[in-house]
Amino acid sequence: MNVNNIKNNKLSRSATYLLAVFFLTSCGTPDLDTIKIPTSDPKLSLAGTIFQPIGKGPFPLVVLSHGTPSTASKRAKYGYWYKPSIVNALTxxxxxxxxxxxxxxxxxxxxxAGSFGDCSDPDFYNAGLADAEDILATLRFASGISYIDNTKIILFGYSAGGFASIATANLKPKGVIAIANFSGGRGGVHYEKFGIACFPGRMTETIGRYAENIDIPVLWHYVENDVFFPPDTVTEWFQAFKDSGGNGKLIIEPPYKSNGHKLLVSSGGVSIWGKAFDDFLVEFNISTIIKN
Known part of the structure; x- marks a missing residue:
């Protein structure tokens, strides 16, 4: 066996990887591959985007779920919620x-659909299930795509999308093998009451109810200076999750810039959340499942 060939192959793979990273991170926003996702309502479809990694596949799938701003005007401005740093890291x-x-x-x-009502008496449970309907519609859509391996799906959510992913796991959708919840929750009161979520005890109850039906591992990834969900609150939620039979891992990172809630969507946060995600996949044997 030619040692030089081995070295050249390793260098070639490294160069290809670095070139891909450079291309994906330095180029402008590409034309998005937009899709329409049918729902149970024939008059309604969800807008979305789809991204395919290099190679032939079939590939494991990540369903990436966005957060929920507090006002209708802010929600309307979301467009396709394209986050290159997250998408590139995953592909x-x-x-x-x-x-x-x-x-x-x-x-x-x-x-x-995902409103929880008034902060004084929030219905987090049904709000989560309403958002879960849209994630389930996405899974049905994905089942018809030939280059996706629908037995190896991870629900990956940010903020309200993390909570929606947990709510979806409670419904035991076929093919979903793990949840990655980044800064997940509902009811955050931004800046007005720094680090205070409305009715966190109600969320604790909701998480406990969901966890009774969740039999796949869940990554809980938060940051110490999250302006919505402080460490004490998150720890209480995770304890309720475990007490109800949930299996997972809680990580609370050190403070990130001025607002840890934005770590996932910050381009500078990839090295932090990426390591936590990779370690989670290994620790819970998900990486082995994906490779086989």
């Missing part, structure tokens, strides 16, 4: 990525 790891835009947001528009 470079070999995942196909679908980003559905839930009802009441951005390019989908329409009625906001």
């Amino acid at each position: 470079l790891r070999g995942f196909a990525v679908i980003v559905p835009i839930r009802r009441g947001h951005g390019a989908t528009g329409g009625e906001f």
Whole structure:
């Protein structure tokens, strides 16, 4: 066996990887591959985008779910919620990525289905299930795509999208093998009451109810200076998750810039959340499942 050939092959693979990283991170926003995702309502489809990694596939799938701004005007501005740093990090790891835009947001528009009502008496449980319907619609859509391996799906959510991913796991959708919840929750009161979520005890109850039906591992990834969900609150939620039979891992990172809630969507946060995500996949044997 020629040692020089081995070295050259390794260098070639490294160069290809670095070139891909440079291309994906330095070029401008590409033309998005937009999709329409059918729902149970024949008059309604969800807007979305889809991203395919380099190679032939079939590829494991990440369904990437966005957060929920507090006002209708902010939700309307979401467009297709294109986050290059997240998408690039996931496709470079070999995942196909679908980003559905839930009802009441951005390019989908329409009625906001995921409202939890008033902060004084929030219905987090049914709000989560309403958003879960849109994630389930996305999974049905993905089942018809030949280059996606629908037995290896990770629900990957940010903020309200993390909570919606947990709510979806409670419904035991076929093919979903793990949840990655980044800064997940609902009811955050931004800046007005720094680090205080409305009715966190109600969320604790909701998480406990969901966890009774969740039998796949869940990554809980938060940051110490999250302006919505402080460490004490998050720790209480995770404890309720475990007490109800949930299996997972809680990570609370050190403070990130002025607002840790934005770590995932910040281009500078990839090295932090990426390591936590990779370690989670290994620790819970998900990386082995994906490779086989």
